Amino acid sequence: MRRFLLPMYLLLAACVPISPNETATRAAFVDTSLPAMKVFSVPRPQVTTASNADIARDFMDLSMGLESGRALDVFTRFEGPITVRLVGEVQPTVPSDLNRLLHRLRNEAGIDIAYTTSDTANITINAVSRANIQRFLPQAACFVxxxxxTFAEYRQARRSNRVNWGRITxxxxxxxFLPNDASPQEARDCLHEELAQALGPLNDLYRLPNSVFNDDNVHTVLTGYDMLILRAYYDPMLRNGMNRTQVMNRIPTILARINPAGEGxxxxxxxxxxxxxIEAIQRALGPxxxxxxxxAAVNEALSIATAMGWDDHRRGFTHYAMGRILQSTNPEAARHQFLQADAFFARSSETGLHRAYVASQLAAFALSEDRPDEALHLTSTAIDLAAQHENAALLSTLLMLRAEALDLSGRVSAxxxxxxDSLGWAxxxxxxxxxxxxxxxxxxxxxPLNRARGSL
Structure with a gap:
């Protein structure tokens, strides 16, 4: 289940409060229409640099457990060709996003999966309202x-063992079930996360820095690491119904064959x-x-992270969460937390996207304090990282910040x-x-120019 945590890129407004009925300025838009929506075309997944020893451990924890911490008795997957269909009032962008995802799953993960219109499809993607989803799972944006x-079947069976992941063999x-009244990006993110879970691992691990199988929601489209996990999941050496020992004995051989670079x-x-x-982070960031x-929750999370001696992305994420929560009440303390987050994220080559999120927050501070050159520097690398990871919301936010910094430095035309450019992505x-x-x-x-002119 995709947790409904607050996206990391939506908390810039705490720097300067505005009211919902304010009118747009000359910097916002020049006419009543917006340019055409932009979409991503060619995927650019990053090849994982993890060792096969780490990936084997991750595979076992992802495949043989649930998010609740409960262990699974048997390994389960589809056997044979897999078919997928769409039903309901589907957003216009969903069919093309699904086709791109299925293409990636066939080519990168080697999964025999195809679209169908038949009602006998193995996987049925139901486009329903957010209200319908939250009626049954208030904290979920989407679920599998x-x-x-169908939704009617789920309503009838939802309290039975028939839909209990821990009981299936x-x-x-x-x-x-994904929302048909969310943004195109949120619908796509749900497609990636829920289809990956429908096909493969049922667990999420916060220790994974470069994966959708992580409840921090930093990554929103399947990464190169995720495709490797799914390729291993559908390797011929594994089969439905194996126990933990059987899977554990086979996964090192599988990884050595499909990921030889990870052996050394x-x-x-x-x-x-x-x-x-985990529970403290969820209380801090969840609804x-x-x-x-x-x-209180984020302070507890930071105390635990410190006591654990973490110096990885989880420590950085804890500081980032602290910064977000402090941002509206103590901006200077929030900035300090963002800087600490960036310092921890900078220790790994797999946390570039994490740093792009931090850059958006620090650039907002720089812009509001009349330091346009610093804002331009912060957004320069982050923009390409957001584009590489197909995060249009983050990309458009960074572009908007850069546009204001250019205005502030006197380069109004640029x-x-x-x-x-930002509007199509937005x-x-x-x-x-x-x-x-x-x-x-x-x-x-x-x-500051807009505030000084009294236009806001």
Whole structure:
């Protein structure tokens, strides 16, 4: 189940408050229409640099357990060709995003999977309203269920063992439920996460720095690491119904064959992530917590991370979470937390996207404090990282920040070009026109020139 954590790129507005009924400025848009939506075309997955020893351990933890921490008795997957269909009021971008994903799964993971219109499909993707999803799973943006195809079937079976992942012994039929009233990017993110879970691992691990199989939601499309895990998952040496020992005995041989580069790399053997840290992070960032509860939870998470002696991305993510929570009440303390987060993220070559998120926050501070050159420097590398990882919401945010920094440095024409480029990506990342314009107003409000002119 995809957790409904707050996206990392949506908290820039705390630097300068604005009201929802403010009108746009000259920096926001020049006419009443927005340019056409932009979409990603050629995937650029990063090849994993992890050792096979680490990947084997990750594979076992991902494949033989649930997110709750419960161990699974048997390994389950589909056997034979897999078919996928779409039903419901599907957003216009979903069919093409699904086709791109299926193409990647065939070519990168070697999975025999294809689209169909038949009602006998192995996997049925149901486009339903967010309200319908949250009626049954309030914290989920989307979810996947075994042994059903439609929402009506799920409603009837939802309290039975028929849809209990811990009780299944094979996979033949599954239902995925994704929102049809979310942004195109959120719908696509749900496709990637839920289809990957429908096909393969049911667990998520916070210790993975470069994976969708991680509840931190940093990565939103399947990475090179994820495709390697799925390729191993459907290797002929494994089969449905194997127990843990049988899988564990075969996975080193599989990885040696499909990922020979990982054989000679030293293992990092990151420590396991304790449940109290996971629960504290979820309380801090998930829905339903009061501001005081969020602060208490993130302080608890940071205490645990410090006591564990972490110096990896989990420590960085904890500082980032702290920065987000402090941002509206203590901006200077928040900036300090973002800088600490960046220092920990900088220790690994696999956390470039994490640093791009930090860059968006630090660039917002630089812009609001009349340091355009610093904002331009921070956004320069981050923009390509956001594009490489197909995160249109982050990409458009960074471009908007860069446009304001160019304006502030006197390069108004260049700023207008960058701002125009940001809008097509924003339509994919944020969806509706009002959401795009709200993001423009939010970032425009950071620019001291706009505040000085009294236009906001």
């Amino acid at each position: 269920v075994p042994n059903v195809s 094979d996979r033949t039929r599954l239902g995925i 790399r030293p293992a990092t053997r990151l420590s396991r992530t304790p449940r109290p840290w 339903g917590s009061s501001p005081n509860a969020r602060r 700023g207008a070009d960058v701002r125009l 339509r994919y990342g944020f969806g509706s026109d009002w959401a795009v314009r709200a993001k423009l107003r939010e970032i425009s409000a950071l620019n």
